[in-house]
Amino acid sequence: MMYNNVYHHKDLGTSTFFITGGAGFIGSNIVEYLLRYKAKRVVVLDDLSTGYLDNIKPYFGLSNFEFIEGDIRDYATCIKALEGVDYVSHQAALGSVPRSINNPINTNSVNIDGFLNVLTAVKEHGAIQRMVYAASSSTYGDSKELPKVEGNEGKPLSPYAVTKLVNELYGDVFSKVYGLHTIGLRYFNVFGPRQNPDNPYAAVIPLFCKAFINDFSPTIFGDGETSRDFTFVENAVQANIKALLSDGINKHEVFNVACGDQVSLNQMVELLQEISQKNISSNYGPERKGDVRHSKASIEKAKSILNYDPLFSFKDGLALVYDWYKETMVENPAK
Numbered sequence: 001m002m003y004n005n006v007y008h009h010k011d012l013g014t015s016t017f018f019i020t021g022g023a024g025f026i027g028s029n030i031v032e033y034l035l036r037y038k039a040k041r042v043v044v045l046d047d048l049s050t051g052y053l054d055n056i057k058p059y060f061g062l063s064n065f066e067f068i069e070g071d072i073r074d075y076a077t078c079i080k081a082l083e084g085v086d087y088v089s090h091q092a093a094l095g096s097v098p099r100s101i102n103n104p105i106n107t108n109s110v111n112i113d114g115f116l117n118v119l120t121a122v123k124e125h126g127a128i129q130r131m132v133y134a135a136s137s138s139t140y141g142d143s144k145e146l147p148k149v150e151g152n153e154g155k156p157l158s159p160y161a162v163t164k165l166v167n168e169l170y171g172d173v174f175s176k177v178y179g180l181h182t183i184g185l186r187y188f189n190v191f192g193p194r195q196n197p198d199n200p201y202a203a204v205i206p207l208f209c210k211a212f213i214n215d216f217s218p219t220i221f222g223d224g225e226t227s228r229d230f231t232f233v234e235n236a237v238q239a240n241i242k243a244l245l246s247d248g249i250n251k252h253e254v255f256n257v258a259c260g261d262q263v264s265l266n267q268m269v270e271l272l273q274e275i276s277q278k279n280i281s282s283n284y285g286p287e288r289k290g291d292v293r294h295s296k297a298s299i300e301k302a303k304s305i306l307n308y309d310p311l312f313s314f315k316d317g318l319a320l321v322y323d324w325y326k327e328t329m330v331e332n333p334a335k
């Protein structure tokens, strides 16, 4: 069902890819694509703090796959891991706005110090073709403008958003000062298989799928009219592959990665009722601090420069991931 579409136009068999955070949700999906299309070598660096070995277990027997358990904040580890690498995909970070509000020092340490370590190791290496990194829609902060357009950002609303903004500033500066080729992908609420419903900072779609599967009411923070531009993970993988390999891109660019749609949490629950054929309603709780009220991306820039074309609609993606959670939860009821 997934990754039947080919998003690359160059042979992957001649290149080595380094994926930080490759045992996490988005990272392991990028790994899946690269291995499916026979990349020469795929190296994952992950400290398993929020990622899982299960996400990459199927690849352990492959001769072109290597897993390094380690911390991106360890410079020597980053330098060593980059040996022979051509392309870098930097996904490792501590996600979640609430996590960053509870522990800003830890989020800052991983997301800024860790990012700078990887970036500096890439600079020292000297022959990396490109580093694509996970940026975030949270960078639009308090801007009320819809759709969100690259270049029209507001002020960050959370420590997490600060870290993602700083990543972009470093990406830009390293391009100007050292000539590195870096691209930031501003993900808008990515969802799909392997996103964890069980950690304390789980995202809304995994939590709501789990609630529906287990026949209990999900809790919406606020009135449910908060909206998001939910993005199925294969769309995000497409953007990553194209950002890594496309020609003719400036030394530093940022792109929105989304569908260009706006779905409220109440609409999402209605769709889940339809998909699951269950008439489960939601509970409503207080609004959360740091949350942006509405989000919808312009994806024109990614379309025109990367030839990005999100093939999975929100509804198709939701149906697909609902089935995936159903299957995994039957196989492993703890999840």
Ligand SMILES: NC(=O)c1ccc[n+]([C@@H]2O[C@H](COP(=O)([O-])OP(=O)(O)OC[C@H]3O[C@@H](n4cnc5c(N)ncnc54)[C@H](O)[C@@H]3O)[C@@H](O)[C@H]2O)c1
Pocket: 020, 021, 022, 023, 024, 025, 026, 027, 045, 046, 047, 048, 049, 050, 051, 052, 070, 071, 072, 073, 090, 091, 092, 093, 094, 095, 096, 110, 114, 134, 135, 136, 137, 186, 187, 188, 189, 190, 191
């Ligand atoms: N999922 C989304 O909707 C979304 C939206 C915007 C941005 N992002 C960004 O995308 C990236 C991937 O997010 P995800 O949703 O896959 O989250 P995830 O938590 O599933 O993946 C992150 C991975 O990074 C690893 N990691 C964390 N700290 C590390 C460290 N110090 N050293 C090595 N590895 C470390 C974790 O173990 C995990 O495997 C992150 O940078 C996140 O901030 C995600």
